[in-house]
Amino acid sequence: MSRLKRMVRNEAGVAPLRGGHALCQGCGIPLVVRTILDSIETPVVVINATGCLEVATTRYPTTAWNVPWLHVAFENTAAVAGGVESAYRALARRGALPQDGPVTFVALAGDGGTYDIGLQALSGALERGHRFLFVCYDNEAYMNTGVQRSGATPRGARTTTSAVGAEALGKAQQRKDMTAIAVAHHVPYVAQAAASHWHDLSEKAERAAHVDGAAFLNVLTNCPVGWGHEPREAISILDAAVDSCYWPLYEVVDGRYRLTYVPEQTRPVADWLRPQKRFAHLFTPDAEPLLHELEERVAREWDELLALAGRNGT
Amino acid sequence: MSRLKRMVRNEAGVAPLRGGHALCQGCGIPLVVRTILDSIETPVVVINATGCLEVATTRYPTTAWNVPWLHVAFENTAAVAGGVESAYRALARRGALPQDGPVTFVALAGDGGTYDIGLQALSGALERGHRFLFVCYDNEAYMNTGVQRSGATPRGARTTTSAVGAEALGKAQQRKDMTAIAVAHHVPYVAQAAASHWHDLSEKAERAAHVDGAAFLNVLTNCPVGWGHEPREAISILDAAVDSCYWPLYEVVDGRYRLTYVPEQTRPVADWLRPQKRFAHLFTPDAEPLLHELEERVAREWDELLALAGRNGT
Amino acid sequence: MSELLRWDELPAGGTLRPEEAERPHTGGWRTGVRPEVDLARCVDCLLCWLYCPDSAIVLDGTALSGVDLDFCKGCELCSVVCPTGAITMVADE
Amino acid sequence: MSELLRWDELPAGGTLRPEEAERPHTGGWRTGVRPEVDLARCVDCLLCWLYCPDSAIVLDGTALSGVDLDFCKGCELCSVVCPTGAITMVADE
Amino acid sequence: MTATRLALDPPRLLTGGQAVAEAMRQVDPDVVPVYPITPQTPIIEGYAALVASGRAHGELLDVESEHSALSAAVGAALAGARTMTATSSQGLALMAEVVYIAASLRAPIVMAVGNRALSGPINIHCDHSDSMLVRDAGVIQLFAESAQEAYDLMVLAPRLAEHPDVLLPVLVCQDGFTITHSAEPVAPLDDDAVHAFVGAYRVPEPLLDVAHPTTRGPFAMPDYYFELRHQLAAAQHAALGVFTELAEEFAEVSGRRYRALEPYALDGAEQAVVCLGSTGGTLKDAVDELRRQGEPVGLVEVRSFRPFPADTLRELLGGVRRATVLDRADSPGGTPPLFADVAAALAGGGVELQSVVYGLGGRDIHPEDIRALLVGEKRRAYLGLRGESCPA
Amino acid sequence: MTATRLALDPPRLLTGGQAVAEAMRQVDPDVVPVYPITPQTPIIEGYAALVASGRAHGELLDVESEHSALSAAVGAALAGARTMTATSSQGLALMAEVVYIAASLRAPIVMAVGNRALSGPINIHCDHSDSMLVRDAGVIQLFAESAQEAYDLMVLAPRLAEHPDVLLPVLVCQDGFTITHSAEPVAPLDDDAVHAFVGAYRVPEPLLDVAHPTTRGPFAMPDYYFELRHQLAAAQHAALGVFTELAEEFAEVSGRRYRALEPYALDGAEQAVVCLGSTGGTLKDAVDELRRQGEPVGLVEVRSFRPFPADTLRELLGGVRRATVLDRADSPGGTPPLFADVAAALAGGGVELQSVVYGLGGRDIHPEDIRALLVGEKRRAYLGLRGESCPA
Amino acid sequence: MREIRWHARAGQGAKSASQLYATAALRSGRYAQAFPEYGPERRGAPLRAYTRVDDVPIRRHDSVARPDVVVVLEPSLVHEVDVADGLADGGLILVNAESPPSQLAGRTVRCVPAGSHSPNLVLAGALAAATEVPADAVARAAIELLGRKVPQEEIVEAVEEGYACLSS
Amino acid sequence: MREIRWHARAGQGAKSASQLYATAALRSGRYAQAFPEYGPERRGAPLRAYTRVDDVPIRRHDSVARPDVVVVLEPSLVHEVDVADGLADGGLILVNAESPPSQLAGRTVRCVPAGSHSPNLVLAGALAAATEVPADAVARAAIELLGRKVPQEEIVEAVEEGYACLSS
Numbered sequence A, B: 001m002s003r004l005k006r007m008v009r010n011e012a013g014v015a016p017l018r019g020g021h022a023l024c025q026g027c028g029i030p031l032v033v034r035t036i037l038d039s040i041e042t043p044v045v046v047i048n049a050t051g052c053l054e055v056a057t058t059r060y061p062t063t064a065w066n067v068p069w070l071h072v073a074f075e076n077t078a079a080v081a082g083g084v085e086s087a088y089r090a091l092a093r094r095g096a097l098p099q100d101g102p103v104t105f106v107a108l109a110g111d112g113g114t115y116d117i118g119l120q121a122l123s124g125a126l127e128r129g130h131r132f133l134f135v136c137y138d139n140e141a142y143m144n145t146g147v148q149r150s151g152a153t154p155r156g157a158r159t160t161t162s163a164v165g166a167e168a169l170g171k172a173q174q175r176k177d178m179t180a181i182a183v184a185h186h187v188p189y190v191a192q193a194a195a196s197h198w199h200d201l202s203e204k205a206e207r208a209a210h211v212d213g214a215a216f217l218n219v220l221t222n223c224p225v226g227w228g229h230e231p232r233e234a235i236s237i238l239d240a241a242v243d244s245c246y247w248p249l250y251e252v253v254d255g256r257y258r259l260t261y262v263p264e265q266t267r268p269v270a271d272w273l274r275p276q277k278r279f280a281h282l283f284t285p286d287a288e289p290l291l292h293e294l295e296e297r298v299a300r301e302w303d304e305l306l307a308l309a310g311r312n313g314t
Numbered sequence C, D: 001m002s003e004l005l006r007w008d009e010l011p012a013g014g015t016l017r018p019e020e021a022e023r024p025h026t027g028g029w030r031t032g033v034r035p036e037v038d039l040a041r042c043v044d045c046l047l048c049w050l051y052c053p054d055s056a057i058v059l060d061g062t063a064l065s066g067v068d069l070d071f072c073k074g075c076e077l078c079s080v081v082c083p084t085g086a087i088t089m090v091a092d093e
Numbered sequence E, F: 001m002t003a004t005r006l007a008l009d010p011p012r013l014l015t016g017g018q019a020v021a022e023a024m025r026q027v028d029p030d031v032v033p034v035y036p037i038t039p040q041t042p043i044i045e046g047y048a049a050l051v052a053s054g055r056a057h058g059e060l061l062d063v064e065s066e067h068s069a070l071s072a073a074v075g076a077a078l079a080g081a082r083t084m085t086a087t088s089s090q091g092l093a094l095m096a097e098v099v100y101i102a103a104s105l106r107a108p109i110v111m112a113v114g115n116r117a118l119s120g121p122i123n124i125h126c127d128h129s130d131s132m133l134v135r136d137a138g139v140i141q142l143f144a145e146s147a148q149e150a151y152d153l154m155v156l157a158p159r160l161a162e163h164p165d166v167l168l169p170v171l172v173c174q175d176g177f178t179i180t181h182s183a184e185p186v187a188p189l190d191d192d193a194v195h196a197f198v199g200a201y202r203v204p205e206p207l208l209d210v211a212h213p214t215t216r217g218p219f220a221m222p223d224y225y226f227e228l229r230h231q232l233a234a235a236q237h238a239a240l241g242v243f244t245e246l247a248e249e250f251a252e253v254s255g256r257r258y259r260a261l262e263p264y265a266l267d268g269a270e271q272a273v274v275c276l277g278s279t280g281g282t283l284k285d286a287v288d289e290l291r292r293q294g295e296p297v298g299l300v301e302v303r304s305f306r307p308f309p310a311d312t313l314r315e316l317l318g319g320v321r322r323a324t325v326l327d328r329a330d331s332p333g334g335t336p337p338l339f340a341d342v343a344a345a346l347a348g349g350g351v352e353l354q355s356v357v358y359g360l361g362g363r364d365i366h367p368e369d370i371r372a373l374l375v376g377e378k379r380r381a382y383l384g385l386r387g388e389s390c391p392a
Numbered sequence G, H: 001m002r003e004i005r006w007h008a009r010a011g012q013g014a015k016s017a018s019q020l021y022a023t024a025a026l027r028s029g030r031y032a033q034a035f036p037e038y039g040p041e042r043r044g045a046p047l048r049a050y051t052r053v054d055d056v057p058i059r060r061h062d063s064v065a066r067p068d069v070v071v072v073l074e075p076s077l078v079h080e081v082d083v084a085d086g087l088a089d090g091g092l093i094l095v096n097a098e099s100p101p102s103q104l105a106g107r108t109v110r111c112v113p114a115g116s117h118s119p120n121l122v123l124a125g126a127l128a129a130a131t132e133v134p135a136d137a138v139a140r141a142a143i144e145l146l147g148r149k150v151p152q153e154e155i156v157e158a159v160e161e162g163y164a165c166l167s168s
């Protein structure tokens, strides 16, 4: 059966995340959520951090979710997931589960809830080795509160707290390399993916769900509002992120790096930046050195990644 | 001038951390603190996390500190340090410092305050790139509260919350690789050191203090109480940690790994484990497979480190 | 929106049950255009189904059967990803 | 310990000043032995000074001059690290 | 008290921490997420040893902060597992955000608290500032006077927490060091009696019932927030009645009877002292002594601080002329918390009220000290403080 | 009011958030560590734009959580830099631990708060549960009724915080959305007037004075903790007087006069309403209308919630028969916080007291609603709640 | 006091409209207040905003329950929300439409077709006409608020178009 | 009620001593309480512990201000702390020493040299003798508390040695 057909089958007639939610037109998050949840064959329990996804899908008394879903707060998603998973193990051990059989625990958090305020809980959960899949839908800023900079916001991007003006060209710092940080936790499965590349994402979700231990997925996800693009441009922009090597697709299985996609021809980083209003100021004469620096950094990081992947055999 | 003489000179007659504190007989922490602070030529400001060092040196109305010292809480040392350093930059910019000239900001935290509850604040501070040196004195457990397991506690170690009994052989999980996590933050300077190797530590502290940005030092530090050894054994045990390659000494400068010490002959991991009561149960027949696993892991990690260092040229 | 309930009519702790909960008709958010499917050109590749952020593409088994305009927000993504051009955006009534 | 002060006698916020603050004599913690330095064998390498957890090795410039028994806790580390055997542990009075 | 039905083990000398660990062994929760902090450590260390030796069977989660400890507990409890945790002071402060949420999600977690002063300055000894920090959170707070009471309340707590009309976290509070580290005679129930009393864990619609999905923790706008919050006030109100019922049932197996407010020597009292925690024991000695000396003094010990039994308090103190409320916590620039509750409960009545703050950060209180209070003139006094208190 | 000395810019239509950002531009702090949360975001976004454009000069630290935001603020303030921050709701809850410590370390941080209901359920609208969570922390809390007041208090706050007798964090609270996002006429002072009023930052023994090292934040045992804590009560007490002085000075430049408690139409009032925040404005309209109808009703608006002016309140309400206390926060199973403070302040007096909880999570209150309160019989009513409230 | 309620979809500028109308009032020496209603909804979702104008300082901070005028920037909203809710009988409704929506039958409806212009500016202009505020006060306020994003002429044109529509 | 204060250095077992003496009392049908005083100090630092024994349940939870007996496990402490603080005139002091320290001149001091044995057990035995508690009650309590760490015979021997010292 084709992967998409399997996904349709896994949905069993009702999407885990249904229409009627209040996410923006063209928001990339639902694609990430459905691709991942539809790729998992077992029942799932979703633990969700505060953020656009949570707020926009569960305005009381409405809900867009058709799977068990729990939100506690912003910064503790991995801890909550660890608690749920521990309950599963404890009840399974004494044969007290409401239903027998495997269940996959999926934590969903934005970049804010992963790179920044949720990092510690995530790190602890990775250390303890809970059997769960932590998904960061990384739209590179705090979107829910109105596009403030996060640790995931790339250098040079304009947000409402990394403003552009006479004294500033957007965010001053480099983005955190969250995927590398997860890899440094030596968990069995870490991968980087993009909302645009559903097949790759689906494969990764499936592999992650089968791992015996903690898995981490970092998924680049578009946000028309925060990035400043038309909804219809979502996929082409994400494609450019991947094809420019700004956002390489790879996985690290038991410490071994593997590129899951190598662009046939690397596209210019500007293809990624230019369609987004948050980067508009980079295409002014003043910003030329910065633009240049950003391009160089992408190239260097790509080389480093190639080396990591090469060393361990692709 | 010899390094030690320079250190004496930097102390200028009064140790930054003086006698009269309530740290245990033979505690390794003061050695780490003095070696580092004495290696820094500028005035320092110390920001200290809750833990043995803080509690035992500042029982009101006594203090063992002779440098500006601030403790706020357990989990926020890097954030506090970032605030102090930002104040320095702001006041320097408008010429309002009480004294002109460079100051080095040193954050001191135990493994609990670094690997676990302090990780998020540290990660954020590293991302923002404050110019400060974060030192983790890693004694591999929460000592101040009575030896509970931390993310730094090695697999198999007995602590009061990773007990040994019919159902358990000490801590079940591997230790977090905090040094690797810091490296993944791509800060200019990261190093791993040991209290026993003062010269190496001193050099690293000096280099770290000169870096333009954030630096992180992870220093293995003995604890007679928590490890279960006689005070006088401190140095020989730490030596064994280093010589068995359990705790390699290395630094990562701008992403480049360099081993700062390679044992002439690698000693057995058991040399490190056996003198410590917390590992006593590993030397029973039941624990043989675990002991074996631990030895293999040390060997594998050492190989990986060699590869990392080799790849970038030692 | 149905009538607002009293505190003692609500399940404890804010629990919602998907089968009972309301789902607001967010189709009203469309800003001028809506997708129209030419089933004849459709090859049931299901890409539109997957990419639709509002889960508004309706299937019959594994075959596309239409768009649920109660929920479609008109983002155009289905039409962008459709490999056969089976979906076009047309002016909303 | 000096007399306990009233709340309105204490600097605001618990601030302590090193030059004024008490330093308890933790020499009492020694458990039977204390270091004795044979200055004749000492080569002023300063290792004992550095390793002493209680900053109890007293220098005169860069030369060792003795041990401050008010603070020495008797851990033996100085004697362990001394390369010349200049420090021996002897029974405390 | 029908002694024949009692199911007690002989008394052992146990610290409050040990006693609570023993209760945990007997209740045998499924999931126990913890983070160490003095003086809670004896509880979690005791429990960890029991798990390692196979005598307790819960998943002990050594998490990386208290915020995560309670977060994991919420996840576990709603998933369908009986869940306990323990903390003190900064730990409770760090998890404060989640304490509110745990209550609102109706997660019946039992949390042992070793009360300790909040920083700053940092201090490890007893006061009640930590508990007071979460007094609006919607969680139940029971205060033990002794190790025995800490044990008993810990056995009773799961029933209270999990009662379908309640479904709230229950904090079982004992004074740090004074109880947690103080060894006293404790007569535990036997294991069977505990099992029979506590029964099986049951929450409505556990998350692990994957065949019946629910959405938990949704976003509420002004149109529903007030109503959802008010459920907590109602659950707290229900908890008062449930506590009384459970205390009755507990008395039948243990011979030990608890009340939300414990009156002591109130008959004919003209003055009454109101207090929380271990000081209650000290004051009983003091009251006995004063009574011997002919002073008509009584005591009300607050066992259930949340829900606060305001109506009962009004009844109990109806007859006294003056009540002195002892707070082991201050509110600089505001009102000491227990005093505030008492003043609100008695508002409009004729009882003269005095507020006394004492024992902050482990400052000792002796039975003799109480006499000074009974004649004090200040609206608010600070007992044991060095220096004239302010406002004067 | 000596109009000649006023130094006002013409009124502009500003939201409370914008007004506070404008005050920050004028005060121009050195360090501003922030973490975004609705409805505080307009403040920090406004300030960020000012920094990016070079019109404000502070170090804007975009930290990774509110716990770190306040921690960095403590470090900066003690180091010797004027420091401001802002937060709301969960942010305040997450930093609660540090709020206490900031006060005890006497760090004169100014924090703008956009009051918002605490989770759960999660909600972004106004109530005062967040401020109430830290009411024992030792920090000063001033409540603004309007955008203008938010601006004015934000200008006044550094002086109050940094006063040598005070040295405490000051929270300038405004109702989330109702003020933060509501555009109203605001007449700022001109820049020079602000500079002159605020003056230079000075704290005792800044850490960056490396030639004079100090130890800050030591560990205190039972022998000293009580005394060190009591300094906070004394500083809060001093703050009442300092606030009054500064308000006088502020009135001279602005023509706008503030009081710790603002009485409104209390002359001859038989009933009084006590409230906090933006509701004060709504109630003024309501009181005027009632007075027109011949009802002797007055109002006390609490501007300074911490320090709570208990003595002044006793004076102001000495003459009324009955006082209704409006709490925009509940304490399930306990006492609504403002009511508790008022009851404690009036304890022993003859005023009949009623507690009304309203407006949780942004539930609206209209001037008409107040009439029902004045005749209500319940000791505690829930205004605007759907359903019979509990306890009944 | 005059109370106005604005209906729009998030992103259509109801908040700016409410504020610029208030600013115009302020500039003409009156007092004003403007505030939107916020929720989790995103661009495209129904949204309300309010303006209050009075001759004396406005102290109340409750929402507008009984508006004097309702302005509907987006006609499709009449299918989703009761835009006349709370409006007094005879109260005025301005709608961005060619002809009055059937849902508003029996109400005093004035149509203000915004055409290709920013509906918030056009309707604000129309409201000015309906409430006897000078068009240029609104235009100036709009420039103050939006001048950095929208060209000045466009603003003036849009406001005047709306004004003309109802003053005619 | 009898109140006992124990002085030792952290690590010398004052806490166990206070508890095992209390346990012995409990086993003989009386009521008891035992608690140490905690601080940031580590192994080697001066430390106190307390035991209360009574015939009725003990309810008070304050520290012991006026002990009836003081037990000093570590003689060097007399240089650092006033071990007789609060002790009634004529109150008994047991010291682990060969001869009474000069600091305690004028006090009722009984010396109990613990020799190579665990001073906490020896002194607990001595205290038993001084307070008319049977030696084997203390030994049994000690085995209950410490039996997993210390060989049983050693315990019994130490307790009996102390007991003998003062019952002789």
Ligand SMILES: Cc1ncc(C[n+]2csc(CCOP(=O)(O)OP(=O)(O)O)c2C)c(N)n1
Residues within 6 Å of the ligand: A049, A050, A051, A052, A053, A074, A075, A109, A110, A111, A112, A113, A114, A139, A140, A141, A142, A143, A144, A145, A150, F036, F037, F038, F066, F090, F091, F094
């Ligand atoms: C402790 C705390 N601080 C701040 C917030 C406010 N807040 C809610 S969601 C959010 C941003 C979420 O960003 P991200 O995780 O990237 O998710 P996104 O909104 O982009 O989906 C913030 C700052 C909060 N809810 N809790």
Ligand SMILES: Cc1ncc(C[n+]2csc(CCOP(=O)(O)OP(=O)(O)O)c2C)c(N)n1
Residues within 6 Å of the ligand: B050, B051, B052, B053, B074, B075, B109, B110, B111, B112, B113, B114, B139, B140, B141, B142, B143, B144, B145, B150, E036, E037, E038, E066, E090, E091, E094
């Ligand atoms: C929020 C919070 N949780 C827990 C504690 C209790 N606590 C204080 S120090 C400490 C352990 C410190 O461990 P580590 O950082 O490794 O330093 P060490 O004690 O080993 O020096 C703990 C758990 C605390 N002070 N604050």
Ligand code: SF4
Residues within 6 Å of the ligand: A022, A023, A024, A025, A026, A027, A028, A029, A052, A056, A139, A143, A144, A222, A223, A224, A225, A226, G042
């Ligand atoms: S703001 Fe961005 S991330 Fe949030 S719902 Fe809208 S498009 Fe999605």
Ligand code: SF4
Residues within 6 Å of the ligand: B022, B023, B024, B025, B026, B027, B028, B029, B052, B056, B139, B143, B144, B222, B223, B224, B225, B226, H042
């Ligand atoms: S417990 Fe360990 S780390 Fe702490 S002071 Fe003692 S030896 Fe040092």
Ligand code: SF4
Residues within 6 Å of the ligand: C034, C035, C051, C052, C053, C054, C055, C056, C057, C067, C071, C072, C073, C074, C075, C076, C077, C078, C079
């Ligand atoms: S236009 Fe967008 S929302 Fe509508 S069906 Fe297509 S993809 Fe879905």
Ligand code: SF4
Residues within 6 Å of the ligand: C037, C041, C042, C043, C044, C045, C046, C047, C048, C049, C064, C078, C081, C082, C083, C084, C085, C086, C087
């Ligand atoms: S994307 Fe096009 S071809 Fe594929 S299923 Fe949809 S309409 Fe049919």
Ligand code: SF4
Residues within 6 Å of the ligand: D034, D035, D051, D052, D053, D054, D055, D056, D057, D067, D071, D072, D073, D074, D075, D076, D077, D078, D079
């Ligand atoms: S014995 Fe230990 S404490 Fe004493 S001087 Fe030597 S090293 Fe220092």
Ligand code: SF4
Residues within 6 Å of the ligand: D037, D041, D042, D043, D044, D045, D046, D047, D048, D049, D064, D078, D081, D082, D083, D084, D085, D086, D087
């Ligand atoms: S270590 Fe030995 S040789 Fe070196 S200074 Fe000390 S006593 Fe002298």
Ligand SMILES: [Mg+2]
Residues within 6 Å of the ligand: A110, A111, A112, A137, A138, A139, A140, A141, A142, A143
């Ligand atoms: Mg995001």
Ligand SMILES: [Mg+2]
Residues within 6 Å of the ligand: B110, B111, B112, B137, B138, B139, B140, B141, B142, B143
């Ligand atoms: Mg440690």
